[in-house]
Amino acid sequence: PGAAPVARAPYRLAPSEMKELLEQLQELSDKGFIRPSSSPWEAPVLFVKKKDGSFRMCIDYRELNKLTVKNRYPLPRIDDLFDQLQGSSIYSKIDLRLGYHQLRVREQDIPKTAFRTRYGYYEFQVMPFGLTNAPAVFMDLMNRVRGIHVDPAKIKSIKDWASLKTPTEIRQFLGLVGYYRRFIKGFSKIAKSMTKLTQKAIKFD
Template sequence: MCCDCRPINNITVRYRHPIPRLDDMLDELSGATIFSKIDLRSGYHQIRMREGDEWKTAFKTKSGLYEWLVMPFGLTNAPSTFMRSMNHVLRMFIGKFVVVYFDDILIYSKTLDEHVEHIRCVLAVLREEKLYANKEKCTFCIEKVVFLGFVVSGQGVEVDEEKVKAIREWMPPQNVSQVRSFLGLAGFYRQFVKDFSTIAAPMNELTKKYVPFKWANAQEKAFQELKEKLTSAPLLALPNFGKTFEIECDASGVGIGGVLMQEGRPIAYFSEKLSGPTLNYSVYDK
């Protein structure tokens, strides 16, 4: 059911709970070889409204006035409330063998025996807190798992094949909105592409204010190059904080880039397009 929550959101005191960074969560998986993923069923609806506050969520229908007994979608503080609840429930496991992103719970371990015990611990807490999983969306004791758009295994992190398929089949943009959509999806995986910002620069130019849309050879070349690099993206290693890191960096006429490595394997690529006076800096200063 979809309700317009704007009236109550306009008079709600905002509450912000930290949402975990995707990079930080992936870093925690270093060394793990076996994974399980638990997805909660209708996660928001498993959070009860505080008794006496139900009237604040009242909405009209043709058959009468109704109130929510559970937390509905659309409330401005709903994401923070849910994330805070999940962090509290699983607080003793987070950072040890669990990462949580809203209703997605990922359990990771180095051995199967460890993993079975970790699963038991998590399920016991969920049972105690009366949080119910969606059995059809749960996977247990697997060596490779799709988590938040990435494929994670003991070897490292790679792009999700479903997203790669969408990129491979993407037609050349016909307007600025389509350019932004493509760059949004491609940008999600920018850590897999060396010099991403420099390559995408011609397409980014079209998204600027007062710049007319004109799909020229430069944009087509950038579009095809990004597609090619994303569909053949490398397997990135997960960082081992007990070992030495290496950084290689470079600069060109329009941007700077670098790669973080460990034992010769890339962990992530970084890049930035330069503008203004920084374009005139020497390569060393860039």
């Protein structure tokens, strides 16, 4: 906030990259992802080759990122993700098409995304690749859209639990299901009748 605009000169691109740039600018413009700009902010364009041989247009926002207040939303740790794969033998992945481009940039922040090319000066109306807060914002959205769920395999033993017959068995059961109380709205109210049965003054039939 309050930082002076930063402008960097465009990078030199190979002829093949210039051709790719023109095509991608046209596509982004046709989709309404970018628009002409007159912003004092300016970042250069570069290309990253993807595994399938195609090119991803990226904007070098390093100078802008230095001035950005960081979003501290927690991202998954790589080692935690690998721990979840333990024991698996079949792996797959889902590539959410143009995931970042499904998020709109706030109108007052759009000028900060400006980039200059040989073919014109543009700014993003949707979230581009390269912004320091993009991964955190996207992860936050995915968690809010999908929510946080319990692995069905983890609660199978609870669902298959035999009928409780003693106060001790009730305490054991409540201790187990209590671990998942953050996933259960109104847990205390739901478990109230069972909790009462653990009290000495209450007769258990």
